[in-house]
Amino acid sequence: MSLTFETRIAAAVTAQKPNLIRQEFSRVLGLPADSDGRMRHRLAFREVVYFKLKGSLEKAGVVLKPEDRRDLYRTLQRKQTQVGAWRRIGRKVVRFGDVPLTFDLTQIVHSTHVALREYRTGSDLIEARPEVCSGEPVFKGTRVPLTQVVEQLRRGVPPAEIKADYPQLGERALRYAQILSRLGNAPGRPAQALRIRRSASEASDR
Secondary structure (H helix, E strand, O other): OOOEEEHHHHHHHHOOOHHHHHHHHHHHHOOOOEEOOOOOEEEEHHHHHHHHHHHHHHHOOOOOOHHHHHHHHHHHHOOOOEEOOEEEEOOEEEEOOOOOEEEEOHHHHHHHHHHHHHHHHHHHHEEOOOOOHHHOOEEOOOOOEHHHHHHHHHOOOOHHHHHHHOOOOOHHHHHHHHHHHOOOOOOOOOOOOOOOOOOHHHHHOO
C-alpha cells in the first residue's frame, strides 16, 4: 500500500496552510483527499509534490489559473502524460500555448521526499529519560528539550541563531524541529502551554 500523509503533515513539509490545501481540493481540483476512515484528509506522495510545486510557483510570483492548476494536478497524478495544455516528460512538466512554461520537478521531488522521510524518521532523534530534564523529550545525547526548539522556531527565531545557541544539534535535528514547528496540534490533543528558556545554558541546567 502506498504511503499517504495527513493534510497537516503535507502542509508542514510544503510550507502551505492546511485549510488552503483542503480548499484547493474542494474548490479547484473538485476532488476530496483520500480519507483514512476518520474523516481526515490524506495525501499521496504525488499530491504532496503538487502542493510543493504550487507553493514554489506562488512564492516566485507565478499564479496559475484554476483550470491550469486542475490540469497540472491531473497530469502529475495520472498515468497519462498529457491533460489539456500540460504534458509530463520525465521529471519535467510543460505547458504548451502562447506562453510556454517548463518546470523541472527534479529538485521538488527530491526535497519533498527528503522532508517526508525526515518527518517519518525524526522520532529516532528524540529520547525521554527520567534522569534527563525530568523525562521531557530531548534530542538524543543532549539536554535540549524538543518543545523548546520547536517553540522558538514558531516564534520566528532564525534556525542559524538556534544552531549557535545549541551547537550540539545537527542539521537533521534542526530540520525535524522546523517541520514540527509548522505542524498544528494533532486532532483531539489540546495545546499545552510551554515555558520557554532562551539560552542553551539555561536548558542544560535542568
